Amino acid sequence: MKIAEYGFVIIIIMIIMMMIIPVHPTLLSILIVINISLALTILLTTMQIKEPLEFAIFPSVLLITTLFRLALNVSSTRLILNEADAGQVIEAFGDFVVGGNAIVGFIVFVILVIIQFIVITKGAERVAEVGARFTLDAMPGKQMAIDADLNAGLITEQEAKKRRKDIQREADFYGAMDGASKFVKGDAIAGIIITLINIGAGFVIGMVSHGLDFQESMNTFMLLSVGDGLVSQIPALLISAATGITVTRAASEDTLGNDFIGQIFSNSKVTYIIAALLLVFAITPGLPAVPFLIISILFFVAGFLSRRSQAKQEEQLLAQEQSAAASDDLEEAKPESVLNLLQVDPLELEFGYGLISIFDAEQGGDLLDRVVMIRRQCAMDLGLVVPIVRIRDNIQLPSNEYVIKIKGAEVARAEIQPEKLMAMDPGTATEAIDGKETVEPSFGLSALWIDTDDREKAETLGYTVVDPPSIIATHLTEVIKQHGHELLGRQEVKTLLDNVKKTNSAVVDELVPNQLSIGDVQKVLCNLLNEGISIKDLITILEQLADYAPITKDPDMLTEYARQGLQRQISNLVKELGSPIPVITLDPQLEQLINDSIQQTDQGNYLSIDPDNTQSIVNNFSTTYEDLLAKGYQPVVLTAPLIRLYFRKIIESNYPHVSVFSFNELDNKLDIQAVGVVKL
Template sequence: MSARPSGLVRLQGALTGGDFRALAGPILIVLILGMMILPLPTFALDLLFTFNIALSVMVLLVSLYTQKPLDFSAFPTVLLFSTLLRLSLNVASTRVVLMNGHSGGDAAGKVIEAFGHFLVGGNYAVGIVVFVILVTINFMVITKGAGRIAEVSARFTLDAMPGKQMAIDADLNAGLIDESTAKKRRTAVTQEAEFYGSMDGASKFVRGDAVAGVMIMVINVIGGLIIGMVQHDMDFGRAATTYTLLAIGDGLVAQIPALVISTAAGVIVSRVATDEDVGTQMIGQLFTNPRVLFITGGIVAGMGLIPGMPHFAFLLLGGGLIWLGRKLAARAAASAAAAAAGAATPEAITAPTEAPDASWDDVQMVDPLGLEIGYRLIPLVDAAQDGELLKRIKGIRKKFAQEVGFLAPVVHIRDNLDLRPNNYRIALNGVEIGSGEAFPGQWLAINPGQVSGPLPGTPTRDPAFGLPAVWIETAMREQAQLLGYTVVDAGTVVATHLNHLITSHAAELLGRQEVQQLLDRIGRDAPKLIEDLVPKTIALATLQKVLQSLLEEGVPIRDMRTILDTLAEHAPRVGDPHELTALTRLALGRAITQQLFPGSGEMNVIGLDPSLERLLGQALGGSGLEPGLAATLLDQARQAVDMQQNQGLPAVLLVQHALRPMLSRFLRRSLPQLKVLSYAEVPDTRVVRVTTTIGGQV
């Protein structure tokens, strides 16, 4: 286990190992502080102003030639150092202007004199106008736009970061990439998000630099007038002309590079954190493209040929950049030649590979159970962020297997960027069966019907049962419980909805494969029963239909011994799955009754009026229910269910055994909470009391 080297160790390594790129940052800071504190000769000012111009052009060109965001990750740092460099040059030039400005236009160096005289023709009024225009363009247009771009990009990039990480995990789980590639992609996503956060703050440097440029010019003009008139006995006109031109030249020579840097800030919208220090990033990324050095050197050398410009400074720096570009280009060409020579060896020559033909492996099968989530719900299923939804889904499948009688398919979870950030979607065989909305960090206060007051929050409905509810903040949780609300977190909301849908669609989840696995499980304890029954006595498809019919009516299939014994007895002479289901229900009557009415107490049920029972018996033997009778039956059944639920009693309709299948199929779609039970399914030991009657007005 090795620790990362400290700053002192890395500095010692740079001094002893010859890697002077690591010293670029400290040296630049020392130079900046020195320019602010120590007086500089005019030649040094000329050279530093020239370097400032070259640096801004180089940054702009690097930003333009950058093909990917990660290619210039040091841009916010470069922006900070270039801003500090300009401000320190303003301080140094202000000192020289105010101390030596009375001696003439070249008192602050050739560069300031050239910008003050040549660019504005020696007219300080024109210079003020040009300077104000440049500052306005920089401050109001480029800087403001770049800051807005950085702010919006930071917001969207940070919001999309969890989704990108989930996509990487999905590719890794699917075998499309290996662990090393996944690690690199995760690092790239993290670095990109960090960059946007840095750019949002770095854009403020440019805005502050523009404001500081205006203030420095005003201070130079006012200070120059006072010093010239008071200390050097200059008249107002001469002092105004001399010091204003010097202040304008100083402002222009700083604002033009600032304008170029602001333009680069608008082009580059990338920032990442790497393992390199700041100096290594800046030197390594600024001086790697020979074309940038050639063009920058040409521009700087060309400026040195303009009459009135300090030829030596511009030509020296331009020639140096061109020389460095040639060295880098030669080195790159040598590396490319070596690589080409290595690739041309006989061992490296291979036959071109053809794209593989399509196969059955390319067919993507739909998931039996799927949960798609928006990117803001990713923390609920991310174990690294203590997401509890995965554990709850495992618990749901285990509870389902124990209560219903077979193992539900695995729930495949994936993020879906097409969904709204807080939405989720539950699919069965690729088809949506439910959807909802959840807010991690908030709580859902569900109104069970007897609360004592309202709650502030976002009104909604419980996605599982449709009860009125409110999304509230954590601070309101105890108050909601005191008011009688049922308070659950976002993970519980999704898990409850998923559990409800799995239970209600249990019949569709029981496929032929699940039935065979269920028979294999029973066969380990009773192999003879399975051998004699399937497929000799009853086909696997018929057994599946019987089990699905039981599940559709909410009857668990845990008691497979009773189910199989009943089918073994009646299947040789009864082939219809519906009749077999009715016979199986009779055998399971005690368990069905116990499920609806736990214990051995009185059974409070809904009954049928005798006249309606006769009409239904006639309809059963004839062509079916008349539309008017069906509508009246459904309306009165709905009223009876409401009355039962208001009294806190289960909604169970008790009918004759012959009527039960027809009424169950008819009422199941409109009133899924109503269970239809036959008299033959009720054990003789149970006491029945009819609390509500259907059909009194038929």
Template sequence: MLAIIALIIIPLPAALLDVLIVINLTLSMNILLITLFTKSVLEFSSFPTLLLFTTMFKLSLNMASTRLILTAGSAGQVISAFANVVTGSNYIVGIILFVIIMIVQLAVVTNGTGRVAEVSARFTLDAMPGKQMAIDSDLNSGLLDEKQARKKRDDLQREADFYGSMDGASKFVKGDAIASVLIVLINLIGGPIIFAAGGKMSIVQALSQFGKLSIGDGLVSAIPSLLISIASGVIVTRSANQTSFGATLSGDLLRNPQLFRIVAAILLILSVIPGFPFIPFALMGIVMFAGSSLVERNTVQQTQAKKRQQQQLELKKKRTKQEPEESVASFQVEPLAIEIGYGLIPLVDNTIENSLMDRIVSIRRQIAKELGILISPVRIRDNLYLDSNGYSIKIRGNEVAKGKIYPDKFMIIAQNDGHFPFKGIPTKDPAFHLDALWINAQDKEQAELQNFTIIEPLTVIATHLKEVINKHAPELLGRQEVKKLLEGIKGQSGVVIDELIPDIMRLGEVEKVLQNLLAEQIPINDLATILETLADYGTITKDAEMLTEYVRQALKRTIAAQYADENKTINIVTVHPRVEEMVAQNIQKTPTGSYPILKSETVNQILTAVGKVQQSLLVKDTKFVILTSPKIRLVFKKLISMNYPDIAVISLNEVPNEIKIVTVGTIEL
């Protein structure tokens, strides 16, 4: 404000006046654009005060330019440019244009702005008590907290203050327009009098010179004033819809494409009426028809977007309603899950043929057929912390296996010599830990010709997953899964189920027996036989291990079929009687099961003997099982399971009469 007052007092050179006039024009343009992009009057609450500053700044420039005009007979290049471009050689035309601008500003824009601001201020003040009561009601009902309610009250008060201030500030704009007219008259009258009386110019020359300068000065000040007047009208007529003027206008005008077609039809009709110019009307009609098509397409897209948004909102509401029921399940770990790196995400795409999802569905069916258990759906999620080509298999949130595959390569398994005639990435088959190599796709055909076993990336991860499920099957079988299994066969075995549960055994005891069977890879798909056996012996003992042995004996054909060859022969390794006697005499029963209590030297000797037999038979490529007496079968299996988990141990009672046995070795100390 001090600088503005200084402009009034201190004479300015013409060059500096040009710069300040351009600044004034730029400022008015910015103010207009700000009001167009403002979503709420509160975003530009300083506008009434800013009007005072812009008015004073513009008037100070008027006074500075008037001083130059009356003293030097010129007022800089900007005013001269406006005078020459607008008036040309006839300053009377400039005076008429200036008068029209002033009429528009005073009678239309300023007058209307003042009236709108006055009415808005009155209605805002009248509505304040009701709005404050609504805020208090929302606060009491819990829809708003104290901080939000205070902010809404402050915004309401600021809005009322704004419209009240605009009612008065519009008078600045009106007074500015009147002052501009008076200053133009002063320049137009005072300049010729001063210069003609002083003999510097003739009266005709003075009227022409100062007529142009006065109109140029008036236009330079009138145009920024008009822009600011328009800005005032825009901001006081803004609707409280929290969108910018452009978004509101486009939404209102482009809502109905049918209106464009009606207007286009009228224009085309006018174009063919004699006497009317054809090209302007026809061109505009075509443009309106094209605009209607674009608007209709945009309307369809917006409708579809709103429909999707509504569906998402309904789904969100549905989830919100279910939240109390699902809140506990939402943070529970899944029984079985696979986490993959971002490089493997395309393998999960359901749109491609034979995706990872399809493989998992196939694996669940195979497991159900081979082991007789129902695997719950496998959760697949991406993990940015994994290697891009890595994956991790988790059971109940804990990693049990991991691997790495390359979607654009193929895995080949090493042959007997262990040599790979290809360049690639050395690796181990994750399921069976065999030496392998990842080769490029162009080497696949050559590898087939050399009889290498070629495995696709999806097959690698699918085989690994199946192996993990087989190994950890007991962990994946819980009471819920057992209940589903029993409900599935209730139609054909309802009698034995009703007899067994809960009178003889509880569901958890049946679950333990089934887990014991799965721990040694015995399928439980013959549930009828298993339940019949448990019903028979469940009244005699509640020991899960003893009941498991009884069930194994009942499933002897199923067990023997796993290890017999096509000639119905099983290769067995016997346990020396002295070793059997030693193990039998050192069995300790605990609440968690039976365990061998042997000296560490004796355990090492037994494990060494098992290792020697296994090594000798592996050289001959002979598959075998260890055959023991029923009394020590389970304990002997526990004894060697830490070192030799893949060696099966069966008892004499688990070998049917029709199966032949061939002794291929003996475990002795």
């Protein structure tokens, strides 16, 4: 690899030096043969590739070969004008093409240049330009399609990364080809100018410096100039053809030659029809019979071979299908195949057939793209890597219903109208609007189904209007937030710890497994998620666990210490409730009762309080909380640190969404207003 690397650098430098240092005619002939051989190699290579990215270096090769041809042109021009001799190869090409007539030779050269410049080069340049434009425009759609396949579980993370990389490489390739095609165009123009200079200047120098007469000077320098132009333009023509082949290659699974034969002559009926038409031309009076008859026979043979090849392919395909069916039967008969049926998806979204248009991208649905954004948003808000959401239709569901499942069990269900919009009154609506009454599935708010034409009217009247995809996306987001602790298993925790270990290995190495197991860390993180606390600042959580794990192994107590370490984060969360922050406090007698009822054991702490007192606490809290809600408050509960967890457990079953904080979790600078007290 080192030899190739340094050798290539030396070759580039030598090409540039050729434009300055004279080259011996024999060496020039060898370099010209190398140039022609290299052009043939490039052409044949482009015909063998199946897709352009297999020859991704082609834009750079195009630049280097163009530079090499220009260096050869400069060297040959120097020899032609100085010595009237440019080596055997140029002289042979010129003599062969000119054939004793300089005017005919020049015309042939001009025709070759026109073919390359006007037809091949211009066409390849345009195709490369359009290909680059469409490839760049299609990148966002291709990337979203990859994300959709990833969310649907059709591909793995590694396959998604590879596809994204291929899309980026494809865009870079066509962008580079768009610029590299300009090299070919400039090379064709330079070839014409150099040849005209060689003819004109050579004619004058031949008569003045070499003492040749008019006829000798014209023949000598016309032969050398045309020969020089040919040995330059023929490789340029080959590489231009290779450029055109590369940029016009569409998606294929085979080489150009096999595709050409397989697709042009794939239909034997067409081939037989052409053979019959040519036979009619052959027997038509006044037309040459032999050429038409020969080609007719060739087409007939091609049709026969094509038909036989199709029959073989059909037999092979049938045999493969039978073999695959037999293999599937054998696989299903194995006991191990039952294990595949035991897999449970962590998160599923099933929908009825009436909602297909919302999910299907071909029908304009964008919900798959929204699911990608939901996973990203949950990662940012909760620090939770949400597993892939398995999305599938279910004909057993009512047409307009969808179901959200966690680990195979239903946790949420709702019905929506895909052709309508949902309008909700946030309290600012100025008048009623016609619609079908319903309930918003995420938060249980009263809402109306309205026609899409009434959207502007509803928004003008102060309603909040959302479309069905937004309803489902919001519902899915809320379900993930409420049940995030159920989605965090030991394997997911290990993944999070491995990610932290890349930058903060010390805390992970100290904590796991020396002080706590992965299961212990998982319990703490699940406790935090269960109360809506983000675990994104995982380093702080692990630092707290490492500090207090030597004191206690109780996950509940470790959770309380972790919450205190997240004081700033929790305080910012509470600030969103407004200022001053309305809180409900506990009566000192109630706090003392709860504190005295905490029982400490080797397996952990638990609350031992009689049922009557428990029910009394719940009833008193319910009365206080409902009264404050009626007055327009959205209060949280503030308790002493030692009893926060246990009071939360008392009211959790009745009020799972009420936040309970301790004094140690909130910043002292927060403006807090006690609006209610819970008593015994």
